[in-house]
Structures are given as structure tokens and as C-alpha cells.
Amino acid sequence: MADTLEITDSPISRDDQPPQSQVQDYIDSTLTAVLAELDSPDGNPAITLKQRYKKGAFFINSDNGALETSDIETQVSYTWPGKDRHEAWKFTVVIRILEAIAQAIESGLVVSKRDIYYNDPACFGSQRVVDMVVDDIAHTIGVDRAALNVEAAAKGLVAGYYRLTTSSEKFLDARFATNDVLIPRAEDIKEIDMSDVKWVLILEKEAVYRRLARSGYHARAAAGKGILVTGKGYPDLSTRAFVRRLLDSSSRGPDTRFYALVDSDPDGMAILSTYKFGSRAHARENNKLNTPELQRLGLCTSDIVSGADSLGDDAFISLTPRDRRKAVAMLKNSPVWAVDGPEPEWRAELQQMLMLNLKAETEILYQREGGLEGWIDRKMAAYVRDR
Amino acid sequence: MSKQYLSWGSADNVHPIDIFSLAVTDKQILSASGASSIQVHSTTDPDFPLAQTIEGAHKVGCHHVVTDGRGLRAVSVGFGGELQIWACRDGTWSKNDAGSGITGSGEVWAVALSENGQFLAGVSQDGHIKVWDLNVSGEQIQDYETKGSFGTCLDMSADGRLIASGHENGSVYIFSTETGRMPFSLSGLVKPVRTVAFSPAGKLLAAAGDSKVIVLFDTSSGEQVANLTGHSAWILSLAWSTTGEYLLSGSFDGKVKVWSIDTKTCVATHSETEKAVWSVKWLPKVGRSEGFATAGANRSIAFYREATGG
Numbered sequence: 001m002a003d004t005l006e007i008t009d010s011p012i013s014r015d016d017q018p019p020q021s022q023v024q025d026y027i028d029s030t031l032t033a034v035l036a037e038l039d040s041p042d043g044n045p046a047i048t049l050k051q052r053y054k055k056g057a058f059f060i061n062s063d064n065g066a067l068e069t070s071d072i073e074t075q076v077s078y079t080w081p082g083k084d085r086h087e088a089w090k091f092t093v094v095i096r097i098l099e100a101i102a103q104a105i106e107s108g109l110v111v112s113k114r115d116i117y118y119n120d121p122a123c124f125g126s127q128r129v130v131d132m133v134v135d136d137i138a139h140t141i142g143v144d145r146a147a148l149n150v151e152a153a154a155k156g157l158v159a160g161y162y163r164l165t166t167s168s169e170k171f172l173d174a175r176f177a178t179n180d181v182l183i184p185r186a187e188d189i190k191e192i193d194m195s196d197v198k199w200v201l202i203l204e205k206e207a208v209y210r211r212l213a214r215s216g217y218h219a220r221a222a223a224g225k226g227i228l229v230t231g232k233g234y235p236d237l238s239t240r241a242f243v244r245r246l247l248d249s250s251s252r253g254p255d256t257r258f259y260a261l262v263d264s265d266p267d268g269m270a271i272l273s274t275y276k277f278g279s280r281a282h283a284r285e286n287n288k289l290n291t292p293e294l295q296r297l298g299l300c301t302s303d304i305v306s307g308a309d310s311l312g313d314d315a316f317i318s319l320t321p322r323d324r325r326k327a328v329a330m331l332k333n334s335p336v337w338a339v340d341g342p343e344p345e346w347r348a349e350l351q352q353m354l355m356l357n358l359k360a361e362t363e364i365l366y367q368r369e370g371g372l373e374g375w376i377d378r379k380m381a382a383y384v385r386d387r
Numbered sequence: 388m389s390k391q392y393l394s395w396g397s398a399d400n401v402h403p404i405d406i407f408s409l410a411v412t413d414k415q416i417l418s419a420s421g422a423s424s425i426q427v428h429s430t431t432d433p434d435f436p437l438a439q440t441i442e443g444a445h446k447v448g449c450h451h452v453v454t455d456g457r458g459l460r461a462v463s464v465g466f467g468g469e470l471q472i473w474a475c476r477d478g479t480w481s482k483n484d485a486g487s488g489i490t491g492s493g494e495v496w497a498v499a500l501s502e503n504g505q506f507l508a509g510v511s512q513d514g515h516i517k518v519w520d521l522n523v524s525g526e527q528i529q530d531y532e533t534k535g536s537f538g539t540c541l542d543m544s545a546d547g548r549l550i551a552s553g554h555e556n557g558s559v560y561i562f563s564t565e566t567g568r569m570p571f572s573l574s575g576l577v578k579p580v581r582t583v584a585f586s587p588a589g590k591l592l593a594a595a596g597d598s599k600v601i602v603l604f605d606t607s608s609g610e611q612v613a614n615l616t617g618h619s620a621w622i623l624s625l626a627w628s629t630t631g632e633y634l635l636s637g638s639f640d641g642k643v644k645v646w647s648i649d650t651k652t653c654v655a656t657h658s659e660t661e662k663a664v665w666s667v668k669w670l671p672k673v674g675r676s677e678g679f680a681t682a683g684a685n686r687s688i689a690f691y692r693e694a695t696g697g
Contacts, residue, residue: 305639331447332446339422339423339448348405351466
């Protein structure tokens with residue numbers, strides 16, 4: 001079980017944060033309008049939300065290396081009682097969530113999406129419904145989700161050779177900590193001292209992260225001191241924001257490298273791309289969350305095949321039909337894998353997987369000479385040598 | 388006895404991404420890669436100049452390209468699952484609608500063309516082997532079913548009577564195009580098969596893949612007649628010389644070998660690259676000297692010629 005950094009108790013001052021008053025204004029005016037309509041005999045209460053980008057053209061902005069969209073946003077209105085039960089329900093959901101946000105801001109507390117869901121699980125139906133509406137509301141107002149005083153339940157973990165000062169002036173020295181900690185909210189970090197850090201390594205797999213963190217790899221890697229991060233698969237916004245915060249840290253040495261180690265399969269490549277360029281769902285925020293310096297440490301098809309003898313046949317798994325469809329869709333639709341895109345080697349990697357119909361999990365490195373750590377040591381050394 | 392093949396030049400960085408497939412005519416070599424264009428180089432000039440770039444042939448990249456024996460028709464398959472038919476006129480290739488009526492090709496992975504270019508055969512990801520007649524707009528005339536393992540490679544004998552396919556589960560199948568049947572079942576390989584090739588006279592079938600061994604089958608009996616061992620990495624591509632005396636092989640570790648069928652031994656090994664060699668092809672004879680071309684993850688095409696005494 002991970003410990004939290006206990007830094008979520010810092011009340012956010014409304015005066016210092018203009019986005020907060022934007023939120024307040026939006027909620028006040030929306031709820032007032034709805035109430036006025038409800039009061040009038042033939043009133044027609046409605047709430048309009050901007051929907052986030054779903055389809056349309058995506059491209060890599062060459063200025064900031066972020067995945068962005070030229071999509072025109074669509075709007076959707078929910079009225080009461082609406083044309084059917086679904087619309088009436090959706091209207092109720094939005095009102096309930098606006099109430100929860102208003103309360104959180106009023107009291108100066110941060111609530112999680114999970115808290116909101118558990119206020120009335122029967123009404124919301126699923127966590128996903130809450131997540132979507134919260135993100136749509138933030139998008140409609142034009143602020144970060146943090147400005148709503150709503151946070152996602154933290155998912156990512158971090159262990160590493162850094163020291164951190166929170167915005168409430170708490171001090172945390174993670175350098176010799178043996179327990180792993182949940183990734184802190186980027187907005188709660190006042191300062192990160194990572195002056196001794198030579199590398200940041202993002203792991204797709206929690207199991208791989210735990211193995212490295214438990215053995216203290218971040219303090220004894222051949223490449224020097226480092227920081228280990230996992231987003232447990234596809235990263236949430238707070239994990240991406242944290243990695244970006246590390247990239248932006250003023251104490252970061254110019255030669256600090258950012259690596260990712262992901263599975264050799266289409267999902268691994270998509271996770272890598274989410275860290276480096278961003279996600280389609282948050283195209284508007286990608287320029288604040290992407291990590292342009294990120295390099296792919298592995299796992300490469302060529303790594304697996306050339307070490308085939310020592311691994312045994314179990315190391316190789318055929319791509320599933322879903323894997324193949326996903327790889328082709330990535331090649332077809334994403335600017336990251338385009339023929340004239342920013343990552344020709346990633347394109348080649350996906351195509352090699354399709355050619356050999358082969359994937360492999362990071363865990364196969366446990367069997368390699370020198371184990372996982374020896375393999376990472378050698379790979380990092382090769383990157384430093386090559387560039 | 389060993390033979391010597393000398394490096395005879397190269398077309399460097401022909402593609403920005405791995406070259407996955409080569410196809411030859413008597414004057415040209417076509418290369419297909421993970422980029423979107425197909426490149427055509429002349430093989431009649433020792434500088435191997437670029438003759439044509441077919442831009443945008445396959446948006447998401449191309450993994451197979453084949454030509455017929457006349458050098459008039461080519462077929463390419465893209466990663467998006469699409470088939471393209473190309474026709475050559477006066478040395479220039481253009482899109483052709485001979486395959487406009489082809490249906491059910493979406494899952495096709497590897498393809499082969501008959502010598503006269505009339506028949507197109509393909510093996511699909513679900514292990515079906517299909518044949519289309521390109522003289523009647525690509526009407527499907529055969530659909531052989533195997534046990535459903537991913538079809539990685541395919542070849543058609545020069546006389547058009549046999550089709551062979553190799554599969555991910557190690558199976559190798561031979562079909563008779565006349566009877567539509569499998570004359571016999573082959574013992575196959577244990578690991579994925581990546582390449583199959585008929586000898587020019589159709590008497591032998593060579594198959595190889597992750598087991599690193601080249602197996603020769605007698606196509607009249609189905610018996611294994613030889614195992615050629617020597618590669619230390621997965622074998623990705625095989626090609627027979629025009630006389631059937633030599634077999635060429637390329638592997639994942641960049642090694643290229645020439646095997647004598649007479650002695651069943653390796654007579655030449657080249658290792659100019661450490662990166663995967665996805666495709667090897669013999670070139671038309673110039674005088675008495677035979678040559679070949681190789682390409683792969685180093686994105687260049689390398690040419691070799693047999694060293695002739697004096």
C-alpha cells in the first residue's frame with residue numbers, strides 16, 4: 001500500500017487564483033439561470049457543455065512537441081425534463097457535480113472524483129460518468145481540473161533521489177525513503193530539488209517499477225542517481241504533470257535524461273507517446289503535460305529477437321487481432337507515427353512487430369545477463385555514449 | 388568449395404525506414420518499405436540509378452512487393468491491409484485496375500504472382516490461401532483452408548502448378564492448383580516459418596524461419612531431403628538462383644549466406660550489416676556472372692556479383 005505525501009490539505013486561496021473565480025462565476029450564473037427557469041411556469045432549464053475533441057485532425061506542434069488538434073469543438077445541451085430519460089438523467093448528473101464543485105470551492109477543500117462518485121453511486125452509475133463530466137466542465141470553463149478543486153484519485157508512483165518542498169512549506173526528503181509514494185499533485189509542489197539526478201525512468205509496468213524501487217536502483221544505477229516513475233499503464237494527468245514538473249524543474253541539470261521502458265506491443269508504444277506527445281482526449285492540455293525530451297529505452301523488437309536464445313520460447317507472444325488492429329490504427333491515424341512524423345523509429349518499431357507478429361513484456365528482461373538492472377545500465381550507457 | 392561474391396555497389400538509404408521487400412524484373416529492382424513510397428532502381432547500370440519513385444503507394448507502409456516473370460505486373464501489400472496492382476510500360480510503373488474485382492483480400496499478408504502475371508495468390512492472417520485471376524478483374528478462383536495459423540509467407544512454382552505457404556505455428560503446406568488439394572502433408576518446422584521458396588524447376592521447396600535451419604522438401608513426395616544449418620539467427624528470406632544450383636538466405640542478424648544445393652553446404656557468407664535482412668533476391672545474369680541484392684533494417688540495397696576468374 002502506498003503512502004501519500006499528505007500534502008493535499010493545503011487550502012487554495014481564491015484571491016490568488018483567477019481561474020477559481022472563473023469557476024465560481026460560471027457555477028453561480030449557470031445554477032442561477034437553471035433555478036430561474038425552474039421557477040417560471042413554462043421554463044426550460046438547460047445546461048450547455050463543450051465537449052472535448054473526439055475526432056478530427058491531430059498534429060504535432062513543432063514549437064512545443066505536443067499533440068494538438070485543429071478540431072472545432074462541439075457543444076451539447078442538456079435540458080430538463082429533456083426529450084427522454086437519458087437526457088433528464090444527464091441533466092441531473094451535471095447539476096449534482098456542479099453542486100459538489102461549488103461546495104468544494106466554498107469550503108476551500110479539494111475533493112476527488114471518487115468522493116463525488118460516492119456521494120451518490122446510484123445516480124451516477126459509474127466512476128467514468130463522473131470523470132467525463134468533470135473534465136467537460138473544466139473544459140467548458142476553460143480552466144484546469146485543479147481549478148475546480150477536484151483531483152483524480154492518484155494512480156502513479158514515484159521513488160527517487162529528490163527532495164521536495166510543498167506549497168504549504170512541508171519538506172520531504174525522498175532520497176533515502178524505502179517506501180514508494182503516490183505521485184504528488186503538481187500544483188502542490190513548490191520546489192523539487194533534483195540537482196543530483198542524472199536520469200528519470202518511466203516504467204509502464206507497476207511490477208517492474210516495484211522491483212527496481214525495492215532494490216533501490218534509483219540510488220545505485222551505473223548512470224548515477226535517478227527517479228523512477230510509473231503511471232501503471234496509461235498515465236493519468238497527475239502522473240504526466242509530475243513528469244513534466246521534473247522536466248521544468250530549475251534544479252535539473254542540463255544532462256538529466258528522461259527515459260521510458262515500456263512493453264514491446266502497440267499499447268506500450270501508445271503509452272510512450274502519451275508521455276512524450278500527449279493524448280487525444282486532452283489535446284488542449286498536452287502542451288503543459290508533454291515531455292519532449294523523452295527517449296525510448298525499450299523494449300525493442302530487435303532487443304528481444306537478438307536475445308532469443310537465452311530467453312526460451314515463452315518470451316515470445318503473438319500479437320492478438322486487437323493488437324494488430326491497434327497498431328494499424330496508430331499508423332493510419334496518429335501524426336506521431338506518420339511517415340513524415342517526429343518518430344520514424346517508432347513507426348519502424350510498430351511495423352516490425354506487425355512483420356514478425358510478435359510482442360514481449362518488459363518482465364522478460366529479468367532473464368537477461370545481469371538481470372533487469374544490468375540491462376538498464378547497459379542501455380542508459382549506450383544512450384549517453386551515442387548522443 | 389567456396390564461392391566468392393564481391394560487393395558490387397549499393398543504393399544507400401533508399402528508404403527512411405526498414406526495407407521489408409524486394410522484387411526484380413530483368414532490368415529493375417523494386418523496393419518496398421515502412422515509408423509510403425515504392426522505389427524502383429535500374430539494375431542494368433552499375434551505378435543502380437533511381438528510375439522511379441512511386442509516391443504514396445501505401446500510406447502506412449508496405450510489407451510485400453512481388454513481380455511476375457515478364458516484368459510487366461507487380462503487386463504490393465500495405466500494412467493497412469490494402470493490395471495494389473501495378474503495370475509496367477516502357478520501364479515506368481503505374482497503378483492498374485486488373486485487381487478491381489478482388490474481394491476478401493483484407494486479411495491477406497504475403498502474396499505471389501504466377502510467371503505470366505495472370506494469377507495472384509495470397510495467404511491470409513487466418514491461414515486461408517486464395518487465388519485470384521487478374522485477367523478477369525481479380526475474380527477469386529480458389530480458397531484453400533488451413534488450420535488457421537497466421538500465414539507469414541507464400542510462393543508459387545514457376546509452372547503455376549503448386550502453391551506453398553508457411554505459417555506461424557511452423558506448418559508448411561503445398562497445394563496443387565489443378566486439383567485444389569494438398570497432395571500430402573509436410574512435417575513442417577517447430578517454430579514460426581518466415582519464408583518459403585520453390586526451386587526454378589519446382590522439384591524442391593525451401594522453408595526457413597525462427598528455427599534457423601533451412602529445410603528442403605521434395606515436392607513430388609513431401610519428404611524432407613535436407614537440412615541446411617549455419618545461420619545463428621532467425622531466417623527471414625530465401626531465394627533460388629535461376630539455375631537452381633544455389634540458394635540465398637538472409638537473417639535477422641544481418642548475415643547473408645549462399646548455399647550449394649549440390650553439396651548442401653554454405654559456400655559464401657556476407658555480414659555487411661548487423662541489422663535484420665528482410666529480403667534477398669537474385670539478379671538477372673550478366674554474361675556468366677550471377678549476382679544478388681539484399682535489403683532490410685539498414686534501409687539500403689546492397690548488390691553483389693560473383694567473382695569470375697580473370
